[in-house]
Amino acid sequence: MAGTIPKKRTRELILELSVPFFAKHGYNGVSMRDIAAAAGLTPAALYYHFPDKEQLYINVVAHEFSGKAVALTIALNSPETAWEWLKKFIETLANLATTDEYFLPLMQRVRLDSNAARQHKLAEYVFKDIFIAVHNLVSELNLRDDAHMLSMSIFGLIFFPLEMGAIRMSMPGYRPEQTDPTVLARHVVDFLHTGIKGIAGEKS
Secondary structure (H helix, E strand, C coil): CCCCCCHHHHHHHHHHHHHHHHHHHCCCCCCHHHHHHHHCCCHHHHHHHCCCHHHHHHHHHHHHHHHHHHHHHHHHCCCCCHHHHHHHHHHHHHHHHHHCCCHHHHHHHHHHCCCHHHHHHHHHHHHHHHHHHHHHHHHHHCCCCCHHHHHHHHHHHHHHHHHHHHHHHCCCCCCHHHHCHHHHHHHHHHHHHHHHHHHHHHHC
């Protein structure tokens, strides 16, 4: 029928429109009716594309993360030393977290979601490949310590200062340039470099 939006495009439109809803309100604060209204669809039409809210949510997080995953994978596969790979990855992630309006808020909502089964699905479907890549890189840099914990620490060192927002700005020693993703990335890399080398040196 003339003027009908292709099914694939309708699905992409739903995902794009859903990102700010879930980023601002979290899983429990969004209804399928809200998304349907934003997309100009009936609830029945929305359910045609996504069988339930959880499946929509998982696809929304994957949609928001997919483009970032490409950039992060490229950073992790540059023909450099392991430390250069790690530096590029951290710079890329910090830049993405500060330049995309909804990426960091959505990741905060994901982190605070108390539904373990849903988090497991997100881990498997969305985040696992990138985490494995970081885990493998960290293992190459430091064979003596817990690569899982070191990998989680890397993500925490990047996201936590950004999540603190205005609170951090009110703390002693704050300077505006510290919110620059390049400055943040350099701090994280320097901290990890000193820490990992120091720990490895103590145990060697």
